[in-house]
Amino acid sequence: MTTQQDKSGFAATDVLANEFADGPDTVQKAEQSPDELQPFADLGLKDDEYAKIRDILGRRPTASELAMYSIMWSEHCSYKSSKVHLREFVAKVPKNTRMLAGIGENAGVVQVSDDLAVTFKVESHNHPSYVEPYQGAATGVGGIVRDILAMGARPIAVMDPLRFGAADHPDTARVLPGVVAGIGGYGNCLGLPNIGGEIVFDPCYQGNPLVNALSIGVLPVERLQKKEATGSGNIVVLLGARTGRDGIGGVSVLASATFDEEAEQRRPSVQVGDPFMEKLLIESCLELYDAGLVTGIQDLGGAGLTCALTETAAAAGTGMRVWLERVPLREASMSPTEILASESQERMLLIVTPENLDAVLKVAEKWGVWATAIGEVTPRGEDGSPGRLVITWNDHVVVDVPPGSLADDGPVYERPLREPSDLILLQADRAETLPRPATGDELRETVLRMAASPNLCDKTWVTEQYDRYVLGNTVLAQPEDSGVLRLDEQTNLGVALSVDGNGRFARLDPYEGAKLALAEAYRNVAVTGAEPIAVTDCLNFGSPEDPAVMWQFAQAVRGLADGCQQLGTPVTGGNVSFYNQTGAAAIHPTPVVGVMGLFDDVTRRIPMGFKNSGELLFLLGETRAELSGSEWAWVTHGHLGGRPPKVDLAAEQALGKVMARASQAGVVSAAHDLSDGGLAQVLVESSLRYGVGAQVTLPEDVFVQLFSESAGRVLVAVPRAHEAAFTALVTEFGVPYTQIGVTSETAALEVTGQFTIPLDELRASYSGTLPKLFGTPAQDESGEVRSVTLELIEPKPQP
């Protein structure tokens, strides 16, 4: 299965070699040599797909056309395996008047006030980040930010859900620091606060780390941009960086095939980012939007110019005439095929009227960004049929295609589905039967061990490499349950955002696992007091050619679509990442779900940490003996089996309403969602946040109370003065609650009759793990650095 794709990178080079020797392959040559053998299989196209291309064109494709079809019909661009399933999101989309743009656009747009809208989306950059962690992750940030920019929005924050192999595996020490530095290096330099995300370790991601990137932007409603290349005679302008040889074959070679031992040789397929250029691109685009100079716009990401040209033309039904030699190049010897396939970053395609061209070029010049008219929009056919995309290179016609055939009419597959053969046995192997800690000392030991485990430990070593303050609107950021942003300084309108996934739960039951991811993200937003209103998703799976993976995918999509329908929160857009697989071993199915919530007044947000002693601690929701797939089973037994916790979305909604009302009434001082690691982990995190301890008394069975991962639960701290108001509120919505204790005067976590752990001891366990694993030599374990003394520096000459 993989042999044909193994060589694809090199085969593409062979095609190019011919172009250099004989001049470009033109439409004329294609007509004259209809039987010339073409390396379509090496480019990832199947026999019938190649036949379809010949059928569409009525001749063999030119080398450039073949490359374009192979890119646009790749899994990454065409969604050919996922399309039939993704229709669920559209079919089950809840009625919602806020949606201004949805699935199929660069990013979904949701109206949040009379004059403001928000756009957000999460995307994967998994394969490039494994091959070249720094640049792979950096350009993942850059790509999603341009999607947001293309909608007319100013990007205002990023988040990064990350998944790596085992924390102590040597390759994780290569991948993680590079990925984190790449995200920081790009996002920080772009001036976007990083407000949250996830860091998860599991051996299933060893050869396939997941680097997902989310961005959110805000726009005045009337600034919403379109991608349609409307208006015959309008000018096609390429804005931003010059085009180079980086990233050729990114989507087809990297993102649409499984890995093999030669992955490192694919580094040239990874793009190289320049965040400074992207910052200038953002500012120039926003200035162009505000001046009303843009008719249509599309970012260049995966599939580069090929994708942008065909999608903008296809969306409008127009044709396009492009002079490829006008594209500014970093490398003068690039062939037309390379120019069309390059995934060089920091580029946007604009459609502008001829009258506005000078003004557009002037804005670009102000910001020091290249802008070049490379083509023009051409009319539909006389019979009203869609126009054609005609591309010349030094007067050679190298492409003449109907753009819709690339952008919209790609192959669609109904792949075979089959439940994984091991699933029944896996589900029968329940974690509820594993040996448990019995005594207070054993429970104490377990709490400390769990708090220090890589998935639950303090992530500061990672998150402090990200700027969370820039732009001055960050109200809450990691390690809080949600990132919270102020959108409007006058009204204090704001949003909350959380991204969550749990591959273990999805492995045990992909339908319920997807719903659980949704429920967790929904709850994380709700506990801050925000009203959840919209969803984005990044669906990370193995090879779609494996019926078991495809079954997991179909189940997860159905679960997410059903969940969104029930919660009334539409999926506004997202991304599918297949082929996260090494050999026959696929990753756990990992749907990552982002939920956005709205605050009419962001000053009423509820943080997660205990701030004052003597407040009452209430546990909301029901705790059941649900340990299968839990962090406890994994950390203490290396166990994965059984069925994941039950999801009750109606209960989640009731919980969300309680939190929103509690936030409006100001009766809760802290709230923290229960998920990985259960109540024990929440007590650890909420106590350590500001160094205020807790004293709790738990009913039997104490172990289950501490480590169960039952969904639909939140721990809240309530000042005594608000006790009556709070309990009345919870009762009104029928949410079960238990008063389990108080925040305490002593800096310790105490479970009555079981154990006490001083916060200093807890902090040492919780915070030591990542610096020990990834810290640099100049750092001691506390993360502090010693002051340097430089004796050899010469005094600077004074001017």
Place this chain on the structure above:
Amino acid sequence: MRIGVVTFPGSLDDGDAARAARIAGAEAVRLWHGDPDLHGVDAVVLPGGFSYGDYLRCGAIARFAPVMESIIDAARGGLPVLGICNGFQVLCEAHLLPGALTRNQHLHFRNRDQWLKVEATNTAWTNGFTPGQEILIPVKNGEGCFVADPATLDKLEAEGRVIARYVRGNPNGSQRDIAGITNEAGNVVGIMPHPEHAVEALTGPSLDGLGFFTSVLRALAGAAAGGQLAGGQQ
């Protein structure tokens, strides 16, 4: 009073600096890197960010921007100038302040809420603090490790030109825990942490950063009333 905030290509915290100036009660005036006209501002902030992508060396290109020529002249004439983070780097490159900011010793970008101890309070930007006052302000940089030769460091300390030091942990390895310094006249101040991110209870770890902006307004008001700028102009 009008506080100018410069935008270089790649400036990121310019909006934040302008907001801080407004909250302090000043009028914020945006200055463009390519325009040498200072538009009659009473003080200037060089904000944080990655001017010109930090290419070549942090601040090395920005130092040659047309607006900087005017700022360098005006600063020598006593105009209060505050360089924050990248702005501090620009001031060092422009030789308005001694020393240099180099790669953090641990080689990582680091963002945390940082305690500082204020020392020199006789400058245009710190006269509202008391000597020894501890303040909490975000630090966020990849190249914030302050270095200078021992003679320069001794001179800075002897002349009372260290405006703040890191306490409770040095985030980047700066020599002698120096977080910020001033020139001899006390009108030019460079600081690595970000006062403009600690001006609102909703978004900052404290309101301590506001003191820098209210200080300069006080200094300007004093100067307008016929006094000298805090720190004096020797």
